[in-house]
Amino acid sequence: MTASYPNTRLRRTRASDWSRRLHRETTLSPADLIWPLFVTSGDGVEEPVTSLPGVSRWSVDGIVARAQEAIDLGIPMIALFPNTPPNKRSDDGAEAHNPDNLMCQAIKAIKDACGEEIGVLTDVALDPYTSHGQDGLLDDKGYVTNDDTVAVLVDQAINQAEAGADVIAPSDMMDGRIRAIRMALEMGGHHNVQIMSYAAKYASAFYGPFRDAVGSGGLLKGNKKSYQMDPANGDEALREVEFDIAEGADSVMVKPGLAYLDIIYRVKQRFNVPVFAYQVSGEYAMIEAAQTVGAGDRNALLMEKLIAFKRAGCSGMLTYHAPVAAKILGG
Numbered sequence: 533m534t535a536s537y538p539n540t541r542l543r544r545t546r547a548s549d550w551s552r553r554l555h556r557e558t559t560l561s562p563a564d565l566i567w568p569l570f571v572t573s574g575d576g577v578e579e580p581v582t583s584l585p586g587v588s589r590w591s592v593d594g595i596v597a598r599a600q601e602a603i604d605l606g607i608p609m610i611a612l613f614p615n616t617p618p619n620k621r622s623d624d625g626a627e628a629h630n631p632d633n634l635m636c637q638a639i640k641a642i643k644d645a646c647g648e649e650i651g652v653l654t655d656v657a658l659d660p661y662t663s664h665g666q667d668g669l670l671d672d673k674g675y676v677t678n679d680d681t682v683a684v685l686v687d688q689a690i691n692q693a694e695a696g697a698d699v700i701a702p703s704d705m706m707d708g709r710i711r712a713i714r715m716a717l718e719m720g721g722h723h724n725v726q727i728m729s730y731a732a733k734y735a736s737a738f739y740g741p742f743r744d745a746v747g748s749g750g751l752l753k754g755n756k757k758s759y760q761m762d763p764a765n766g767d768e769a770l771r772e773v774e775f776d777i778a779e780g781a782d783s784v785m786v787k788p789g790l791a792y793l794d795i796i797y798r799v800k801q802r803f804n805v806p807v808f809a810y811q812v813s814g815e816y817a818m819i820e821a822a823q824t825v826g827a828g829d830r831n832a833l834l835m836e837k838l839i840a841f842k843r844a845g846c847s848g849m850l851t852y853h854a855p856v857a858a859k860i861l862g863g
């Protein structure tokens with residue numbers, strides 16, 4: 533088949549809005565969105581995050597109000613991250629498996645208020661709980677150990693599941709943690725608790741504002757390159773995904789989002805499993821910065837980026853812009 537002009541004019545179907553809508557290959561809806569939220573201590577507390585203009589940490593009561601807002605907007609799931617008080621951070625991150633930690637308080641309060649109306653995703657990694665800001669336990673040379681860390685992550689995951697979390701999302705990049713968490717969930721009777729694995733998570737410069745939000749940025753010395761992936765690698769991401777699916781992940785995540793669209797595409801083509809992108813804090817900050825300096829329109833930039841994730845193969849996206857996007861989409 534050879535297309536030739538003027539028999540074929542690709543502009544014909546673009547000439548009017550009704551036709552553009554009719555020929556649209558990919559669509560967005562509020563149901564594609566997962567809203568990450570930061571939990572802090574206290575009551576009636578809202579603390580704006582300076583490097584994420586428009587994003588705040590909320591105490592548990594405020595988190596419940598955000599969950600209600602998400603339901604009203606048609607957003608199916610929220611993701612929780614704690615800003616652990618400094619006196620509860622330790623070398624071993626033991627607060628991660630305290631059944632009364634901020635995360636568990638928030639999960640229970642949301643589930644009491646909203647039940648099945650919204651999904652609650654909880655992050656598994658030790659960085660919001662350690663005094664050194666790394667995602668795992670350190671040996672005496674400062675190396676993040678794998679197997680000892682996995683044992684603690686299992687305790688953390690079970691603690692969250694027992695509080696009522698619907699989806700466990702390990703973001704730590706230890707080897708073998710999906711199998712260990714899946715087995716513990718099965719043995720604990722949590723058969724329907726999902727695992728959304730941060731399967732291809734890169735050692736990225738786009739996480740800065742997040743580390744401010746959870747309070748680990750100032751504590752972190754060095755980097756996370758001995759466990760998070762090298763941004764130069766794509767084949768390796770497919771191996772990570774293959775392992776995590778085999779070990780029991782229900783869905784996989786690619787993170788950050790926009791700089792890794794090729795990875796999203798390859799994962800979807802190769803494995804045909806549900807893939808999610810995390811449009812991370814630095815990506816949010818870039819859109820807000822563009823709006824502030826007049827380099828672009830926030831809403832238009834946001835919609836273009838979100839549709840790119842869908843086009844590449846995503847089932848959905850984690851984005852701090854979720855409520856903004858849901859409003860644009862009429863949720």
Ligand code: PBG
Pocket residue numbers: 655657659667703704738739740741742743756811812813814
């Ligand atoms: C923790 C974690 C990070 C993010 C999500 N979970 C930071 C990191 O790995 O240092 C980043 C999210 C964002 O930047 O929005 N393991």
